[in-house]
Amino acid sequence: EAGVTQSPTHLIKTRGQQATLRCSPISGHTSVYWYQQALGLGLQFLLWYDEGEERNRGNFPPRFSGRQFPNYSSELNVNALELEDSALYLCASSFWLQPQHFGDGTRLSIL
Amino acid sequence: KNEVEQSPQNLTAQEGEFITINCSYSVGISALHWLQQHPGGGIVSLFMLSSGKKKHGRLIATINIQEKHSSLHITASHPRDSAVYICAVKETSGSRLTFGEGTQLTVNP
Numbered sequence: 001e002a003g004v005t006q007s008p009t010h011l012i013k014t015r016g017q018q019a020t021l022r023c024s025p026i027s028g029h030t031s032v033y034w035y036q037q038a039l040g041l042g043l044q045f046l047l048w049y050d051e052g053e054e055r056n057r058g059n060f061p062p063r064f065s066g067r068q069f070p071n072y073s074s075e076l077n078v079n080a081l082e083l084e085d086s087a088l089y090l091c092a093s094s095f096w097l098q099p100q101h102f103g104d105g106t107r108l109s110i111l
Numbered sequence: 112k113n114e115v116e117q118s119p120q121n122l123t124a125q126e127g128e129f130i131t132i133n134c135s136y137s138v139g140i141s142a143l144h145w146l147q148q149h150p151g152g153g154i155v156s157l158f159m160l161s162s163g164k165k166k167h168g169r170l171i172a173t174i175n176i177q178e179k180h181s182s183l184h185i186t187a188s189h190p191r192d193s194a195v196y197i198c199a200v201k202e203t204s205g206s207r208l209t210f211g212e213g214t215q216l217t218v219n220p
Contacts, residue, residue, distance in 0.1 A: 033207065045207050058207075
């Protein structure tokens with residue numbers, strides 16, 4: 001079966017711009033999670049979507065937002081980009097409380 | 112204090128050595144994950160544990176719920192085991208995972 005796919009693989013933006021990251025979950029999975037891994041730091045939980053609704057949110061400013069579509073794919077939007085937003089963004093999917101499966105990530109670089 | 116703490120942060124071993132990575136947590140959990148992160152960021156889920164011990168090839172994971180502690184062991188380590196190993200817990204109060212800072216393992220030939 002196809003795994004979790006994320007696009008793009010790499011994204012380069014400048015300060016103040018907006019970035020959109022996309023995630024397609026494994027077929028049958030209804031939950032999508034977003035995580036941020038900044039350089040030198042561990043993974044930090046960003047957002048959890050299930051059945052189209054935001055279920056939980058990590059300690060990130062409102063500049064970080066997202067949505068989940070009826071086909072369960074998801075977008076993560078980051079507005080007013082700052083240098084500190086440079087990181088690897090990982091998406092994971094699961095069926096409700098089952099184990100999460102991770103994508104390969106999108107590396108966002110802010111110049 | 113982090114809810115999930117791993118030790119050591121960095122570990123260098125010679126090929127063939129037995130390796131242990133430890134994870135301690137302070138919250139009630141329903142499950143604990145061991146993840147392997149390859150250079151470039153791709154993550155592989157190694158184990159999900161709620162009790163006891165699991166073995167897969169040269170990897171063994173154990174968990175002691177009473178002591179809130181888990182270990183990941185690698186027997187007969189190999190340079191291809193070089194990666195970051197991350198412990199993550201699923202709290203009983205929710206679905207999201209809380210991650211440790213990771214252990215950077217380097218196995219030299």
